[in-house]
Amino acid sequence: MEIWKMNTRIDVWHRLRLLRAQAIRQSVNTAVPVLERLRTSGAALPNCAEDYLQLAQQATGLDDFGYRGLTEGLEQLLASAINDAGLNYIGRKSFRLDTLRLLGNLLWLTEERKQIPEIRDIEISAPVFIMGLPRTASTFLHSLLMQDPAHRAPRIWEVTYPCPQSALDRSGDDRRARMQRNLLWLDFLEPDFQSAYPATSESPQECSEILSNVFASLRFDTTYDIPSYLAWMDGRSHENAYTFHRRFLQHLHHHNGGGRWILKCPDHVFFYNDILRVYPDARLIVTHRDPSKVIPSVAALTMILQGLFSDHTEATRVANRVLDRWVLGSQRIIDIARSTHALQKNVLHVFYEELTADPLATLGRIYAFLGSPLSPEVRARVRNYLTHPGAGGYHSNRYARHFKTLLPAPLVRERFHEYIDYFGVIPAHQTRERKRSNRSF
Helix, strand or coil: CCHHHCCCCCCHHHHHHHHHHHHHHHHHHHHHHHHHHHCCCCCCCCCCHHHHHHHHHHHHCCCCCCCCCHHHHHHHHHHHHHHCCCECHHHHHHHHHHHHHHHHHHHHHHHHHHHCHHHHHCCCCCCEEEEECCCCCHHHHHHHHCCCCCEECCEHHHHHCCCCCCHHHCCCHHHHHHHHHHHHHHHHHCCHHHHHCCCCCCCECCHHHHHHHHCCCCHHHHHCCCHHHHHHHHCCCCHHHHHHHHHHHHHHHHHHCCCEEEEECHHHHHHHHHHHHHCCCCEEEEEECCHHHHHHHHHHHHHHHHHHHECCCCHHHHHHHHHHHHHHHHHHHHHHHHHCHHHHHHEEEEEHHHHHHCHHHHHHHHHHHHCCCCCHHHHHHHHHHHCCCCCCCCCCCCCHHHHHHHCCHHHHHHHCHHHHHHHCCCCCCCCCCCCCCCCCC
């Protein structure tokens, strides 16, 4: 997608930043590999998982990853990255650094569990999982629920760097600063990312990043075009990965305190059975919105990420893959509603127009579902949060209009007709107030 085809509503300064970033990426992807070949050290990916495992062990001085099935997931991801993703230099370098960071995390987590065995006794009770189609105000809801001091969410900095690696970093200040530098670099190379997904090092992080530590995460499929890895993910149980997810939360609790965990990731809809096996007392909040507003936005975010790491990202392919994937996701959401009649106390459905029209009323319903009172203090905190600029919502980006053309509302609604009919989802162009359904989905 060329820069001059961007959404014309983006301000001139942002256009200039985009042009600068594009020029820098082109220069890096073209010139640096040549220079590195001259120095006999390129950015080629190691050829097998074992190479990565050994590099991580050498870097940390540790040898126990502590996770059964690690090599299989890493091999699947590596093979798909090499064969499918068409990574450019920045993509290859980022993949290598990211993979070594994740393996290092796993080594340090396992070592910490050995040194502090009481971590394994920390209770993770009745966590809340927010899931549903992406871009359904789930991040907004997550932020609202985090106005309650009794709630706890994983933060971006502590999920990216979960273990202090020196006695001087027990507070996490070094890891916070490192994460903020990472976000600044990302903004420098791709200014549209913050427009599509605003975040700081203190923002709540999605669970897909936790699961990426064991290479069982759909986060990779958003960042890279890796269909063979996605097929592998779809064909297996993820109970072991969510068992690791619980272990990860125990470590975060040990370092930075606990509370009732409020967890969020749209991808949870694909693995809700595994969640309930590992967390039988979990509460699931499923968010809903007109898919014709959701799918072009998801495709734009995917294009932004994959376009940074590959020079061969094609908008029509991205649009079709995102559409197909979330049609499948919508079927999983229907499965949740149909298969949990005996577990209705575990599931609550929240609709976008209700949440955005009256956040406090929606929170009242959520707190009743969770069996907790919505206190005056929390109400006041929420009201204060809602007065802040940028409390929810995303800014425009250069791909937004293009994907609305590639994914017109009638086409999207037709593909999602079963989901729309089942849940009575109101099309975005209709302004009538939703009447809450009495159906027992």
